[in-house]
Amino acid sequence: MKPIFENIDVAIDSSLKIATYNHTQNCETSNWHIHPEYELVYIKNGGGILRIDNKTLPYDDGVLLLLGPNIPHADFGNKEHKNNLEVVAQFRKEFIEEKLAVFPEFNALKNLVQESKKGLLFESQTKDIVALEFEKLNSLNSSQRLIHFILILDKIMVEGHYETILGHARLNSYKSIDVDRLESIFEYVNEHYDEKISIAFLASRQGLTINSFCRFFKKMTKGSFVQFLNEFRTRKALGFFNVTQLSVSEVMYKCGYNDPSYFTRQFKKYHGTTPSGYLSTKV
Incomplete structure (x- = not known):
């Protein structure tokens, strides 16, 4: 089945979209979908299934992953614990290539972004390192959220350990x-x-x-x-x-x-x- 294209609507006062969901909330798009934005997902705890392209991967204590553009996937969340939290950050390539790329300090980020076209699943230690920053996001204003998101990217870039989900960069099934x-x-x-x-x-x-x-x-x-x-x-x-x-x-x-x-x-x-x-x- 071909995925539905999702349009990511970024708020007028933001450079990226950050959405948070708790035990009682669902992600806006839970079906099989695709979009040209990068997507960074943090799930605090609980177990579930990652459905990404042709892969089905279980997780049992939360998860942290980064997907590149146009990788088909479904919602990753779970309702196992009442204190669970899912944070989904979505950003366009311009956020990296035209905004962060002007700073030489973020040169290493380009490699991480390139690798994300295969989908990146981070080790639990990496998830734990950035957990507090993700859990703060919902209580911050737009400028504070941007700063914390950049801090998260920096920690992932410097200390992150991951495995690629797909064997190669996604070749889109659409023309x-x-x-x-x-x-x-x-x-x-x-x-x-x-x-x-x-x-x-x-x-x-x-x-x-x-x-x-x-x-x-x-x-x-x-x-x-x-x-x-x-x-x-x-x-x-x-x-x-x-x-x-x-x-x-x-x-x-x-x-x-x-x-x-x-x-x-x-x-x-x-x-x-x-x-x-x-x-x-x-x-």
Whole structure:
């Protein structure tokens, strides 16, 4: 079975996405999926199964792993202990190549990132070394989280011992042109979500007819482009509500909507409440 493409939505005030899950929470995408971002996963304790590409690996006391881009996998978490914690950090190649790479101190990180294209499973001692830093992340603001994440990368880079999960770098089962097309679509939406985006324009940009574009997007993501765009925009709206003092109408326009009733319906569809209802909980 081919994996579903997942779009990783990074918050407006962050350089990467860090999500934490406890005993009662589930990862947003638990099915078989794939994405072009790197993914660093820490699981505090308990046992479970790692399903990565064509490998099925058990773990019995938590796990720490780093996956490179476009490696198919499922959710790694478990519900064995009530004090369990799963932390998932996802970042684009630009985070390494354009941001951290400007510092010569991170030259060794390039080797680790290159190796991660085979998937890296770290020894338990390495997990223990960085455990406290992972467990602090959820209580920190965005700048503190970035600093702690860099500290985690540094400790893994300097003291980490690992084995590769796959025998070679992943060769994607999708055609290269399909992967490039989907990444191009995701990138365009990420940069222009506040503007009018038409399927006709995106289809033309990819050299496809409208019908071909819609079939392609559904084949790759198992959903329609309109659904994806509305979910993406309402998540951005949620981010604006969380980190700014903007009004509902200001956020609506910033997220590419110009119809208040449509914006309200879509926000409620994906977040279970209206924009004004969500804001009232933050007062």
